[in-house]
Amino acid sequence: MFKRISYIIALQFTLFVFVLFMVNGAIFLAADFSNARRQSQARLQRTLQDVITIRNINGQMPPHLRDRVRIVDDAWTPLYAGGFFDEIPLERIAGLSRINIHNEQYSILTAPITVDAEVRGYIQVADVERFQRSDLPLRALLYLFVSAAISLLTFIVGLFFARSSLQPAERMMKQLEQFTQDASHELRTPLTMLNSSLDLALKNEKYKEGILSAKEDVKQVSELVERLLDFTRIDALTIGRASLDMSLLVDQTIEKYQLLAKERGITIEKNIAQNIRVNGDMSLLRQMIGNLLSNAIKYNNDNGTITVSLTKHKLKVEDSGIGIDAQNVPHIFDRFYQVDASRSKGGVGLGLAFTKKIVELHGWRIAVASNKGKGTTFTVSLNS
Numbered sequence: 001m002f003k004r005i006s007y008i009i010a011l012q013f014t015l016f017v018f019v020l021f022m023v024n025g026a027i028f029l030a031a032d033f034s035n036a037r038r039q040s041q042a043r044l045q046r047t048l049q050d051v052i053t054i055r056n057i058n059g060q061m062p063p064h065l066r067d068r069v070r071i072v073d074d075a076w077t078p079l080y081a082g083g084f085f086d087e088i089p090l091e092r093i094a095g096l097s098r099i100n101i102h103n104e105q106y107s108i109l110t111a112p113i114t115v116d117a118e119v120r121g122y123i124q125v126a127d128v129e130r131f132q133r134s135d136l137p138l139r140a141l142l143y144l145f146v147s148a149a150i151s152l153l154t155f156i157v158g159l160f161f162a163r164s165s166l167q168p169a170e171r172m173m174k175q176l177e178q179f180t181q182d183a184s185h186e187l188r189t190p191l192t193m194l195n196s197s198l199d200l201a202l203k204n205e206k207y208k209e210g211i212l213s214a215k216e217d218v219k220q221v222s223e224l225v226e227r228l229l230d231f232t233r234i235d236a237l238t239i240g241r242a243s244l245d246m247s248l249l250v251d252q253t254i255e256k257y258q259l260l261a262k263e264r265g266i267t268i269e270k271n272i273a274q275n276i277r278v279n280g281d282m283s284l285l286r287q288m289i290g291n292l293l294s295n296a297i298k299y300n301n302d303n304g305t306i307t308v309s310l311t312k313h314k315l316k317v318e319d320s321g322i323g324i325d326a327q328n329v330p331h332i333f334d335r336f337y338q339v340d341a342s343r344s345k346g347g348v349g350l351g352l353a354f355t356k357k358i359v360e361l362h363g364w365r366i367a368v369a370s371n372k373g374k375g376t377t378f379t380v381s382l383n384s
């Protein structure tokens with residue numbers, strides 16, 4: 001689809017350039033034509049002036065002028081005709097006129113010769129037109145050829161630019177398609193389970209258990225929909241940017257999770273440098289820290305430990321939990337990826353993907369290091 005759009009954009013652009021060039025060519029030709037005519041008229045006028053002046057001085061004309069002059073008496077009987085006029089028929093004309101001989105255009109200027117305010121004859125000067133009308137098709141063809149060549153170049157360059165401009169949109173579209181597919185797939189499982197719970201309740205007539213089980217499934221669907229919405233709602237344009245105290249934010253978030261940790265005898269150790277300020281979105285960053293902490297609790301052993309440290313450049317969440325297999329580590333930030341769904345306690349495999357998205361939208365990076373059976377460390381580099 002994007003290929004077709006690129007072609008259409010490039011074609012439209014090319015058509016525009018082609019028309020522009022043709023219009024430009026037509027204007028240029030017309031201007032050239034009228035300019036050549038004006039110049040030839042001025043030249044004739046000058047020649048006529050020269051002829052009259054020279055004749056007045058010594059009655060002689062230099063050879064280059066002599067050839068282009070014809071003199072007639074008042075009855076239009078030729079008195080003198082230069083070589084140029086061999087082919088030009090004698091006609092009673094006045095002022096400027098044009099004549100076509102053997103497909104060549106001549107311009108002729110005729111002026112009366114007056115003596116004591118009485119017309120005694122006429123003098124004609126002639127010149128070949130510099131811009132011949134017969135040249136017009138050839139020149140137009142040349143313009144057409146140049147325009148076509150430039151248009152072809154425009155099409156190639158236009159196609160290249162259209163393709164490269166549309167690439168991010170294409171990538172986004174593919175991601176969106178993939179996301180929709182993944183989401184529909186993930187929603188199907190709890191919905192099937194919901195259906196089975198209700199079927200079973202109808203069959204066994206154990207309505208209370210059926211409804212309770214169905215409520216659990218509905219809760220999972222809601223959780224999934226909620227996470228999906230979180231995921232789709234944020235992008236570079238929607239996140240807020242404010243200078244905030246990261247030290248305070250980390251500390252406050254840890255406090256929120258203390259109770260959950262205590263329930264399983266987990267100790268959270270803090271190693272937080274004070275007054276670390278970052279530029280970011282407060283509620284998203286709270287979610288990011290919360291996700292890492294809740295995973296560190298969820299995937300920890302009872303009575304385990306979690307160490308949270310913050311420096312100017314790094315936020316680290318380290319746990320002494322179950323760890324992740326080396327083969328699973330590369331997929332840990334993928335959407336809907338869960339190493340062991342039964343341990344994720346209602347999780348849907350979107351927490352880390354969302355965390356990564358938040359980190360990247362802030363221009364930061366996140367990395368994971370894990371030792372199966374020993375623990376996992378998530379490190380967020382706070383430098384853009």
Ligand code: ADP
Pocket residue numbers: 295296299300319321322323324332337338339340341344346347348349350351352353376
């Ligand atoms: P979930 O909703 O399943 O917790 P997450 O995206 O938060 O989804 O995490 C994806 C998977 O990564 C989890 O299912 C779990 O297997 C693994 N995981 C995440 N954090 C940890 C951790 N601290 N220790 C061990 N495994 C973890």
